[in-house]
Amino acid sequence: xxxxxxxxxxxxxxxxxxxxxxxxxxxxxxxxxxxxxxxxxxxxxxxxxxxxxxxxxxxxxxxxxxxxxxxxxxxxxxxxxxxxxxxxxxxxxxxxxxxxxxxxxxxxxxxxxxxxxxxxxxxxxxxxxxxxxxxxxxxxxxxxxxxxxxxxxxxxxxxxxxxxxxxxxxxxxxxxxxxxxxxxxxxxxxxxxxxxxxxxxxxxxxxxxxxxxxxxxxxxxxxxxxxxxxxxxxxxxxxxxxxxxxxxxxxxxxxxxxxxxxxxxxxxxxxxxxxxxxxxxxxxxxxxxxxxxxxxxxxxxxxxxxxxxxxxxxxxxxxxxxxxxxxxxxxxxxxxxxxxxxxxxxxxxxxxxxxxxxxxxxxxxxxxxxxxxxxxxxxxxxxxxxxxxxxxxxxxxxxxxxxxxxxxxxxxxxxxxxxxxxxxxxxxxxxxxxxxxxxxxx
Numbered sequence: 101x102x103x104x105x106x107x108x109x110x111x112x113x114x115x116x117x118x119x120x121x122x123x124x125x126x127x128x129x130x131x132x133x134x135x136x137x138x139x140x141x142x143x144x145x146x147x148x149x150x151x152x153x154x155x156x157x158x159x160x161x162x163x164x165x166x167x168x169x170x171x172x173x174x175x176x177x178x179x180x181x182x183x184x185x186x187x188x189x190x191x192x193x194x195x196x197x198x199x200x201x202x203x204x205x206x207x208x209x210x211x212x213x214x215x216x217x218x219x220x221x222x223x224x225x226x227x228x229x230x231x232x233x234x235x236x237x238x239x240x241x242x243x244x245x246x247x248x249x250x251x252x253x254x255x256x257x258x259x260x261x262x263x264x265x266x267x268x269x270x271x272x273x274x275x276x277x278x279x280x281x282x283x284x285x286x287x288x289x290x291x292x293x294x295x296x297x298x299x300x301x302x303x304x305x306x307x308x309x310x311x312x313x314x315x316x317x318x319x320x321x322x323x324x325x326x327x328x329x330x331x332x333x334x335x336x337x338x339x340x341x342x343x344x345x346x347x348x349x350x351x352x353x354x355x356x357x358x359x360x361x362x363x364x365x366x367x368x369x370x371x372x373x374x375x376x377x378x379x380x381x382x383x384x385x386x387x388x389x390x391x392x393x394x395x396x397x398x399x400x401x402x403x404x405x406x407x408x409x410x411x412x413x414x415x416x417x418x419x420x421x422x423x424x425x426x427x428x429x430x431x432x433x434x435x436x437x438x439x440x441x442x443x444x445x446x447x448x449x450x451x452x453x454x455x456x457x458x459x460x461x462x463x464x465x466x467x468x469x470x471x472x473x474x475x476x477x478x479x480x481x482x483x484x485x486x487x488x489x490x491x492x493x494x495x496x497x498x499x500x501x502x503x504x505x506x507x508x509x510x511x512x513x514x515x516x517x518x519x520x521x522x523x524x525x526x527x528x529x530x531x532x533x534x535x536x537x538x539x540x541x542x
Contacts, residue, residue, distance in 0.1 A: 108254040108264070109421065110407065111287055117252065118245040119290065120283040126244050126275070127151070127187060133164075133233040142275040147173065147207070147229040148221045149236055155217035156184035156193045157238045164235055165220070168204075171228035173220055175211065177201040184215060185240050192240070248279060263513070273518040280516035292508045294406055298399065299503035306496045313489045320482040347458070348480050352487055354454050361447045364394070364440045371437055394443055397436040404429045 110116065128149045131138040146167055151157055160183070164176040179199040183192045196215045205211055207222050207229065216238070222229055251270060257263035266284065270276045408425055 104256055104264070106407070106421065111254050111264075111266070112249060112252050114242075114245055114249055115409075116286065116290065117249045117283065118241060119286045120279060121241045121245045121248065123282055123286070124279065126279075127239060127241065129237050129239055131235040131237075133235055138235060140272045140275075141234075142272050145223045146232060146234050148223055149218050150221055151187070151216075151218040151238070153187040156186055156215060157217070158196055158199065158215045159183045159185045159192075159238050159240055159243075161199070162235050162237055164233075166233050167229045167231045169231050171207055171222075173205050173207070173229065175201070175203050175205055175220075177216075183240075185238065187241075190241060267519070269522060277516045277518060284512045284516070288508045288510050288512070291510055292506060294403075295506045295508075296503050297406075298402060299499050299506070303496060303499045303503070306492050306499065310489065310492045310496070313485055313492060317482070317485040317489055320478065320485055324478045324482050347462075348483050348487075350454050350458050351480060351484055354451065354458070355484060355488065356491075357447050357451055357454070361444060361451075364444050364447075367398075368437060368440050368444070371433055371440075394436070394439045397432070397439050401429070401432045401436055404432055 128151065130141050130145055130149075132141050132146075147165070158177075158179065161177065161179045164174075166174040166176075168174065177199055179196070181196050181198055184194050184196055185191070186193050199213075199215055201213060203211070205220060207220060210219050211217065220229075248268060248270075251268045253265075253267045255265050255267075257265065266280060268276055268280060404425065408422075408429065
């Protein structure tokens with residue numbers, strides 16, 4: 101039930117179409133040569149071109165292929181030059197000079213040239229390619245995505261409905277059906293990825309903290325054991341145990357506040373400097389209930405940044421939706437800064453109070469015997485790291501459960517199907533033929 105205009109723009113974005121194209125085998129287009137025109141074919145194919153994805157391939161150039169009765173293929177290429185493309189990196193690697201190539205190749209034989217590298221294979225193992233005259237050409241995924249995007253249409257079922265129809269037009273129905281089915285899957289996968297994105301980054305942040313705390317925990321545990329063994333110290337007195345527990349609780353709260361304050365300070369600094377990117381956002385893993393409003397602002401701001409990244413290359417600076425989105429991002433940033441500052445102010449007040457309590461406890465602990473004081477200091481450090489480690493494990497489990505419970509907001513109701521030819525029409529053809537039959541004799 102989101103804004104239809106916004107969602108239809110995102111669905112039709114070049115980035116979304118490119119995601120689907122990258123999953124499909126559309127890098128090579130095949131054509132059957134005819135006397136008047138060449139017809140694109142997709143399934144079944146006379147042969148399959150397996151190209152080397154790390155070798156430059158000559159784009160938008162016709163490779164003439166004649167399949168002989170014995171299964172061999174006459175290959176011919178003529179070109180004044182064209183762009184060279186590396187599929188693995190999805191980038192062009194320069195421009196070729198004039199190309200002239202002729203040869204007869206067998207099925208499975210590698211065709212090597214400075215401007216292309218591929219193998220022609222039979223569509224079905226053990227069966228020779230179908231004799232005939234064919235043609236194929238290499239296309240970059242970005243160009244294919246631009247072509248499909250221009251013919252893609254997104255329309256609502258009815259006013260106010262959350263059901264949409266996605267359609268496209270072209271000359272190869274089987275190819276279009278495969279594209280639409282894959283494209284619909286990518287829309288759903290993208291939606292789920294966006295929902296899981298914050299959980300994934302929070303889990304990564306917690307895992308990094310767990311590794312650091314685990315190392316410190318091992319060191320403090322070993323020091324505590326060595327102290328007991330060297331000094332034959334067994335148990336502290338009841339008074340020192342009570343003071344140690346109180347000191348531990350205060351120190352634990354202080355450490356939690358420090359981590360939260362450091363996180364908010366980092367986010368605030370990046371916002372002020374305007375160099376905060378989408379990938380820098382993490383959910384405050386150490387935030388408490390009072391900071392829930394900051395979490396919500398982070399989610400909202402992240403959603404706006406993700407939406408802007410999807411349409412950045414398609415919408416111009418004067419696009420009304422782009423202008424409106426930039427205003428929303430600016431307002432969201434201002435609100436987030438204000439919420440972070442309030443939370444930091446609250447943390448500073450808590451830190452002052454904890455400092456006063458800690459000073460009193462430190463003075464009382466100073467009256468204890470020296471051996472007992474040393475033991476309590478080591479024990480506090482160990483217990484503090486153990487508590488933080490347990491806390492991080494709990495947060496990690498919570499985020500894993502939250503991520504596992506995420507489900508996409510969308511679903512495919514009907515698979516793609518061919519709607520029938522839209523051009524040229526039979527009636528129009530007869531009308532044109534009748535007119536030509538009258539005009540030529542006249």
